[in-house]
Amino acid sequence: MTEFLGAVSGGVGLGAVYTLLALGFVIIYKSMQVISFAQPAFMFAGALLVTYLTPQIGFFLGVVVAAIGIAAVGLVVERLAIRPMVGKPVFVIAIITIGIDVIVRTIGGAFVGRDPRQIGDPWGNQTFDLAGVTIYQRHVAAVVVTTLLVLALLAFFRWTPIGLAMRASALDQEAAMAQGVSVGSVFAISWALAGALATVAGVFAATNTGGSMDRNLWLVALAALPVIILGGLDSLGGAVLGGLIIGVLQQLVAVYHRDWFPFLDTNLREITPYLVMLVVLLVRPHGLFGTKEVERV
Amino acid sequence: MLAVQNLEVVYDDVVLALRGVSLEVPDGKIVALLGANGGGKSTLLRALSGLLDIHNGEIRKGVVTLDGASIGQLKASAFARRGIKHVLEGRRVFKELSAEENLRVGAHANRKNLAANLDRVYELFPVLKDRRDGQAGLLSGGEQQMLAIGRALMSDPRYLLLDEPSLGLAPKIVEQIRDIVVEINRQGTGILLVEQNATMALAIADHGYVVENGRVVMDRPAAELRNDADVREFYLGLGAEGDAAKSFRSVKHYRRRKRWAS
Ligand SMILES: Nc1ncnc2c1ncn2[C@@H]1O[C@H](COP(=O)(O)OP(=O)(O)OP(=O)(O)O)[C@@H](O)[C@H]1O
Ligand SMILES: [Mg+2]
Numbered sequence: 001m002t003e004f005l006g007a008v009s010g011g012v013g014l015g016a017v018y019t020l021l022a023l024g025f026v027i028i029y030k031s032m033q034v035i036s037f038a039q040p041a042f043m044f045a046g047a048l049l050v051t052y053l054t055p056q057i058g059f060f061l062g063v064v065v066a067a068i069g070i071a072a073v074g075l076v077v078e079r080l081a082i083r084p085m086v087g088k089p090v091f092v093i094a095i096i097t098i099g100i101d102v103i104v105r106t107i108g109g110a111f112v113g114r115d116p117r118q119i120g121d122p123w124g125n126q127t128f129d130l131a132g133v134t135i136y137q138r139h140v141a142a143v144v145v146t147t148l149l150v151l152a153l154l155a156f157f158r159w160t161p162i163g164l165a166m167r168a169s170a171l172d173q174e175a176a177m178a179q180g181v182s183v184g185s186v187f188a189i190s191w192a193l194a195g196a197l198a199t200v201a202g203v204f205a206a207t208n209t210g211g212s213m214d215r216n217l218w219l220v221a222l223a224a225l226p227v228i229i230l231g232g233l234d235s236l237g238g239a240v241l242g243g244l245i246i247g248v249l250q251q252l253v254a255v256y257h258r259d260w261f262p263f264l265d266t267n268l269r270e271i272t273p274y275l276v277m278l279v280v281l282l283v284r285p286h287g288l289f290g291t292k293e294v295e296r297v
Numbered sequence: 298m299l300a301v302q303n304l305e306v307v308y309d310d311v312v313l314a315l316r317g318v319s320l321e322v323p324d325g326k327i328v329a330l331l332g333a334n335g336g337g338k339s340t341l342l343r344a345l346s347g348l349l350d351i352h353n354g355e356i357r358k359g360v361v362t363l364d365g366a367s368i369g370q371l372k373a374s375a376f377a378r379r380g381i382k383h384v385l386e387g388r389r390v391f392k393e394l395s396a397e398e399n400l401r402v403g404a405h406a407n408r409k410n411l412a413a414n415l416d417r418v419y420e421l422f423p424v425l426k427d428r429r430d431g432q433a434g435l436l437s438g439g440e441q442q443m444l445a446i447g448r449a450l451m452s453d454p455r456y457l458l459l460d461e462p463s464l465g466l467a468p469k470i471v472e473q474i475r476d477i478v479v480e481i482n483r484q485g486t487g488i489l490l491v492e493q494n495a496t497m498a499l500a501i502a503d504h505g506y507v508v509e510n511g512r513v514v515m516d517r518p519a520a521e522l523r524n525d526a527d528v529r530e531f532y533l534g535l536g537a538e539g540d541a542a543k544s545f546r547s548v549k550h551y552r553r554r555k556r557w558a559s
Contacts, residue, residue: 087353161405168391168402174351175389180377180406180452 005133007255008248013139013208015247016146020201021224022231022239023153024194029233030170031190034090037097038077039198040221041104046070046199047119047206047213048108054120062120063203067196073104074195078188086187109215116212119203124211138211142204149200150240153193157236162189170234223250226277232290241288246273298323299345299381299456299487303359306340306511308352314340316511317359322456327478327488329502329519331495331528337511338491339386342458345489346383347373377406380455384462386491388441390448392434396425399433399444403451410453418447421477439470446477456487463494471497499523 021039028036046066053062077100085093123138157163162185169176169186177183198221205220206213227246231238253260254269261268268275286292299322306315315337322328322345330338343349344361350373361369363379376383391399400418404411419426422443428436433444442462449457459478463471475497482488482501492498499505505522507515515522522528 161401161408164394164398164402165405168394168399171391171393172389174348175385175391176402177348177351177373178346178377178383178385178389179402179448180374181402182372182374 002133003255004252006135007251009133009135009139011248011251012244013136013142013204013247014251015244016139016142017201017204017208017220017243018224018227018247019146019240019243020149020197020204021221022227022243023150023236024197024201025224025228026231026234026236026239027190027197028194029228031166031186032082032086032093034082034093034097035225035228035233036191036194037094038100038104039194039224040218041101041108042070042074042195042198043202043205043221044213044218045073045104045108045202046195047202047217048111048117049199050203050206051117051119051213052111054118059120059122063200066203067199070195070199071192072195074191074193075188077104078191082191083184083187105218112213112215116214119206119211119213121203121207121211123207138204138207142207145200145204149197153236162186166190223273226273226280228287229277230280230287232287234291235287235289238287238289246276249273249276298362298364299489300362301341301344301359302362304341304344304356304361305358306337306344306349306354307357308340308354310355314354314511315344318508318511318513319359320506320513320516322487322489324455324487325482325485326503327482327490327501329495329498329505329522330489330491330508331498331505332508335510336508338508339460340511341508342383342460342489342491344369345376345458346381347371347376348383374406377452377454380407380453381458382406382449382452382454382456383458384445384449384460386460386464388438388445390433390436390441390444392432394433395430396433396436396444397429399448400425400451403448405452407452411451414451414453418450421450421480422447439466439473442466442470442474443477446474446481450481450486454486456489457481458489458491460491461493462490463492463497475501495528499528 021043024039025035028034049066049069050062053065057065081096081100082093085096121138123141126137127134128137157167165176165181166186166189169181169183173183202217205217223246227242228239230246231242250269250272253272254267257264257267257269280287300320302319304315304318307313318341320341330341332338340354343352343354344356349355356369360367368376368379391402400415404414424440425444425447428440433441436444446462462474466474471494478488478490479501490498490502499519499522502519505517505519506513507528
């Protein structure tokens with residue numbers, strides 16, 4: 001039982017990373033009906049920026065500054081590379097986001113170097129004991145921060161004029177324009193939010209592996225695609241729940257694979273999200289909370 | 298004054314939807330814009346509200362002016378900020394937002410008097426106040442039309458462009474909408490009213506235009522149009538004997554068979 005609960009707590013910590021990434025995908029999807037494949041690069045660049053900032057200004061301030069910095073990168077990328085393409089078929093825009101992903105990761109890769117870089121978080125491998133279950137501090141930190149960010153997002157979309165305008169624009173773009181909503185600002189803000197969220201996701205992806213990052217950190221972000229398929233492309237709640245489900249499932253498979261699949265040598269951990277995605281696409285193509293019409297991109 | 302001169306609009310670089318249209322919406326007046334399906338009425342409203350772009354439409358010739366200054370090249374948000382609000386054909390409320398959230402989005406272009414405007418809209422449409430927290434998509438067609446109009450009013454517009462507000466509504470509701478339009482106008486907003494229901498539109502308008510195939514074929518005071526034999530036959534559903542075809546449906550059907558210019 002303690003082993004199970006330990007796996008669940010680790011899974012929730014991992015799920016928090018997926019949730020943050022998936023929220024970015026969903027926010028961009030809702031505002032422009034495009035899946036941005038640039039998210040892995042933003043996550044990578046964000047974490048990388050933190051490794052450079054932490055020695056200068058400390059970890060926490062470093063995360064804040066990096067999130068703002070990557071949000072700014074998101075703004076610039078959207079303005080220069082995406083906005084001129086509006087009106088083109090969505091797969092063209094999706095391919096452009098792949099190009100952005102490759103470019104940003106290549107530039108960032110030059111700053112990583114040969115050895116892993118330290119993110120400089122205060123949690124490291126420290127644990128504490130909760131009713132016999134060993135829990136990592138870094139997982140608690142990931143869950144707390146993610147919860148706060150989700151609540152802040154909910155407040156933003158519910159109470160601020162621009163958040164409300166973004167919801168309206170997602171529902172009916174032309175009607176929102178007729179109210180004076182600037183669709184360009186909606187696009188820009190969604191890219192900035194996705195960039196900031198990806199940065200925080202990148203930080204916790206690094207702390208989850210003990211506090212260091214290498215060139216392959218971005219691979220974690222790919223698992224956010226199964227998450228949004230599970231949760232629904234256009235559902236923020238789905239991103240949260242989907243992230244948790246996939247994170248916990250993946251961690252359970254990692255811990256129990258020897259019991260569950262004794263005939264397999266390879267751990268199924270890495271492919272668990274994609275297996276879930278396949279099942280979801282077969283039985284419920286629009287995901288748990290997605291709108292029916294957006295089942296195919 | 299809001300106006301267009303010699304306006305030519307093309308969709309997708311090929312479809313010529315307006316072929317040299319001139320029209321004026323003076324402050325504080327009601328102007329009716331009538332015409333058969335596909336005549337270019339909605340296109341003209343889009344040109345007046347910056348919404349051609351999203352339809353891949355483009356002004357080829359002519360100008361859109363506000364108080365004499367050319368504004369045709371501006372973005373939709375700039376039109377809204379300048380006090381021109383377009384109520385789209387088919388109501389287009391934000392179905393998954395509450396009624397009140399719809400209204401708050403309506404204030405996006407001008408949030409100065411949000412609270413006062415909310416009160417004003419609830420006064421005009423008491424039914425919206427009762428259902429303010431309910432999802433807009435669950436409102437009836439008439440209520441959704443009221444919400445769409447109320448939403449446009451939330452930014453204190455100087456001009457309101459209404460695209461077929463009576464479409465698909467029961468005669469009782471159409472009367473209600475008509476009275477509301479008159480009241481909004483009385484409170485100082487200039488109105489350009491596109492209508493299938495010509496009887497209703499000409500009853501309250503000061504001036505009327507008839508468009509056909511992208512051209513203005515009539516441009517007269519509403520009172521003259523009401524008495525014009527052709528208009529009576531084609532748009533009011535009144536035969537030579539003057540017997541009224543009361544039902545909105547039959548008017549529509551009648552017009553679909555006969556075209557103005559033929
Ligand atoms: N988005 C669009 N793309 C291409 N062509 C369009 C578009 N919208 C309208 N048109 C064309 O422009 C012409 C004018 O259409 P418009 O919708 O302005 O007419 P309307 O008078 O509003 O008609 P209705 O009474 O049916 O609403 C029509 O030939 C129509 O097919
Ligand atoms: Mg129309």
